[in-house]
Amino acid sequence: MINFRRSAAVLLGLLATTALTGPVPAAADDEPVPEPPRVELVLDVSGSMRAADIDGRSRISVAQQAFNEVVDALPAETQLGIRVLGATYRGKDKKVGCQDTQQIVPVGPVDRAQAKEAVATLRPTGFTPVGLALRSAAQDLGTGATTRRIVLITDGEDTCAPPDPCEVARELAAQGTSLVVDTLGLAPDEKVRRQLLCIAGATGGTYTAAQSAEELTDRIKQLVERAGDTHTLTPTVVGGANACDSAPLLAPGVYADRETFSEHRYYRVPVRPGQELRASVSMALDRPVNRDYGMLLRATAADGRELVRGADAGSGRADVLSAGLRWSASADDEDAAEAEETATAVIEPTTVCLVVSNSFAPRPGTATKPGMPVELTIDVVAAAPAPDGPDLGRGWALLALLTVAGLLTGLLVGLLTRWWVATWRTN
Numbered sequence: 001m002i003n004f005r006r007s008a009a010v011l012l013g014l015l016a017t018t019a020l021t022g023p024v025p026a027a028a029d030d031e032p033v034p035e036p037p038r039v040e041l042v043l044d045v046s047g048s049m050r051a052a053d054i055d056g057r058s059r060i061s062v063a064q065q066a067f068n069e070v071v072d073a074l075p076a077e078t079q080l081g082i083r084v085l086g087a088t089y090r091g092k093d094k095k096v097g098c099q100d101t102q103q104i105v106p107v108g109p110v111d112r113a114q115a116k117e118a119v120a121t122l123r124p125t126g127f128t129p130v131g132l133a134l135r136s137a138a139q140d141l142g143t144g145a146t147t148r149r150i151v152l153i154t155d156g157e158d159t160c161a162p163p164d165p166c167e168v169a170r171e172l173a174a175q176g177t178s179l180v181v182d183t184l185g186l187a188p189d190e191k192v193r194r195q196l197l198c199i200a201g202a203t204g205g206t207y208t209a210a211q212s213a214e215e216l217t218d219r220i221k222q223l224v225e226r227a228g229d230t231h232t233l234t235p236t237v238v239g240g241a242n243a244c245d246s247a248p249l250l251a252p253g254v255y256a257d258r259e260t261f262s263e264h265r266y267y268r269v270p271v272r273p274g275q276e277l278r279a280s281v282s283m284a285l286d287r288p289v290n291r292d293y294g295m296l297l298r299a300t301a302a303d304g305r306e307l308v309r310g311a312d313a314g315s316g317r318a319d320v321l322s323a324g325l326r327w328s329a330s331a332d333d334e335d336a337a338e339a340e341e342t343a344t345a346v347i348e349p350t351t352v353c354l355v356v357s358n359s360f361a362p363r364p365g366t367a368t369k370p371g372m373p374v375e376l377t378i379d380v381v382a383a384a385p386a387p388d389g390p391d392l393g394r395g396w397a398l399l400a401l402l403t404v405a406g407l408l409t410g411l412l413v414g415l416l417t418r419w420w421v422a423t424w425r426t427n
Contacts, residue, residue, distance in 0.1 A: 037149070038079045038107055039224055040137045041067065044154035046086030048187075049124040051155070055213055059155050059186050060124050066217040067119045071112050073221055080224070081107030081140050082115060085133040086126040097127035098160030107140050128156050131163035134199070138172050138179055147178045149205075151223050153216070155186035157195045165195060169202035181205045182223050184216065197367075201287055204256075204373040235375055240265030244302060244353040252379045258371035259283065264357045269378055270349035271329040276383040280310075280324035281356050284373040290361040291315045297323040298355040307352065327352065328383040354378075 049060040067082070074080060082105035089100040104118040134150065141148040158165045172179050182205040183196035193209065200207040206223075210216035235256035241247040247266035259265050271277045281297045294313035300306050310323035329350045356376065362368055 036077045036079050037075075038081075038141050039149045039151065040081040040083055040103075040107055040140050041070075041220070042083045042085065042133050042137050042150055042152045043067070043119075043122070044086060044128060044130070044152075044156065044186075045084045045122050045124055046126055046128040046156060046159075047124050048128075048156050051187075054186065054211070054216075057213070058124075060122065062213045062216060063153055063186070064119050064122065065213055066220055068116050069217050070220045070224060071110060071115050074110055074112075074224065078110075078224065079108050080110045080115070081105055081137075082118065083133060083137050083140060084122060085129050086124075087122055089126045091126075094127065094160070098129045098132065100126050101129055101133040101136055103136070103140055107142075127159050128154065129160040130154060130158040130195075130199075131161055131165040131168040134165055134168045134172070134181065135163065141179065147180060149223065149226075150179065150181045151184065151220060152181060152196070152199065153184045153186065153220070154196070155192070156189070157192050166198040166202065169199040173203045179203060183207045184219060185209045186216070194365075197287055201367065201370070204284065206284060207287070238267070238376075240267050240356065242266065244268065244300070244304075244355075247353060249351075250376075250378055253377075255376045255378070257374045257376065259356060259358060259374050260371040261289075261360050261362055261368055262358065263371070264355055265374070267354045267356075267376065269352050269354060269380065271327070271352050271380055272349040273329050274383055275380050276326060276328045277352055278324070278326050278379045278381065279354055280322065280377045282322040282375045283356075283358060285321070285360075287366050287372070288363040289366070290363055293321075293361070294359045295321040295323055296355075296357040296359075297325055298357070299325055299327045300353045300355060302351050302353065321358075 043063055045060065049063070050058055052058045054062045071080075081103060083101060083103045085101040086097070087100065087102065087104075089097045091097065105115045130152070134152065137150045138148075141150070169181055172181070181199055181203040183200045185192050185196050185207070188209065188211070193207070197207045199205070208215075208219050210219055235254040238248055238250065238255045238257055240257050240259070242264065244266050247268045249268045249270065251269075255267075257265065269277060269279070277299065279297065279299070281295070283295050292313075292315045294311060296309060296311045298306055298309045308325050308327045310325040312321040312323045314321060329352075354376070356374060358372075360372070
């Protein structure tokens with residue numbers, strides 16, 4: 001009977017707390033068991049890769065050098081795979097050539113010597129089945145709670161559709177497999193650029209045009225390293241609102257959303273007195289935008305009053321913009337006094353509105369939908385006490401102190417001046 005009464009009391013307490021504090025915030029998914037980052041490099045080995053227009057060298061030789069340097073610099077924990085397309089079939093039967101894609105290094109801990117040897121033997125040969133290679137690469141990487149990454153390096157558009165590579169990218173994104181496709185273009189061709197932008201945009205990846213061996217190597221290394229930085233936790237998908245009142249209520253966690261050009265998206269976070277809100281946002285520029293752009297993260301009160309802000313800006317070429325902020329909630333004196341008198345007092349949390357805004361403008365011909373990928377990180381921790389400064393008092397006490405200090409300063413200056421004049425006359 002005693003246990004039953006205690007359980008009932010606890011239940012009633014929880015119900016009362018919920019009634020006072022409002023609905024429970026949406027929580028990010030529980031963090032999965034850490035997995036190693038998984039990346040697959042997909043290389044176009046079709047006939048056009050024989051062209052010698054990158055630093056006076058063939059496209060395939062530049063790609064092979066880049067692969068070797070990336071393999072040498074690969075972090076030990078990264079699981080890497082390599083898939084090729086158009087690498088084996090030398091005939092003219094398009095039906096057969098458009099099935100030509102193979103995984104030459106399975107996804108897993110890398111044998112560096114084996115990977116380099118497999119890449120060194122590649123010779124430009126056949127067709128360009130990009131869509132089929134992307135679908136196969138997704139199967140190579142498998143599924144799981146963490147993000148997988150495909151890095152596609154090609155110099156031409158798909159010559160085998162269907163399947164259309166853009167449709168394949170949308171299909172993979174719709175499956176919710178946490179798969180990102182980054183694309184690297186080796187030829188200054190507008191059709192190729194549009195196709196690679198479409199593939200990257202559909203999956204939240206990035207597109208880069210590599211015009212030199214150094215650019216290609218540096219960019220592949222950067223993307224592989226990024227996979228290691230971002231693989232450990234897949235953000236929870238959330239949809240921001242266009243006003244604070246209707247915004248989703250979020251708990252600490254990592255969230256993913258999309259924001260269109262020049263949009264404002266709202267999210268709400270409850271913060272209790274004595275707690276500090278820490279928030280950061282990153283936005284990927286996965287398509288061409290006009291120069292001079294910026295991103296703003298603001299924390300506002302429910303009435304629209306701004307509490308604090310963070311911003312980032314750029315001009316020219318950038319892959320990601322990021323901004324962060326910190327804000328502490330403090331209880332009113334009356335609330336604090338009541339809390340001291342009544343140990344069971346519940347102080348209702350302050351609802352802070354986080355507003356993510358951007359000033360991007362699309363270039364002519366750039367798709368505006370879907371919006372650009374946004375990743376929002378939220379944490380609420382105990383507020384760190386601010387260091388105490390010297391207390392000079394307030395009100396009449398402060399006025400009296402300043403008056404006395406002024407009189408003493410004036411007297412001292414007068415005495416020093418009188419002594420200096422007397423000394424000067426004597427000399």
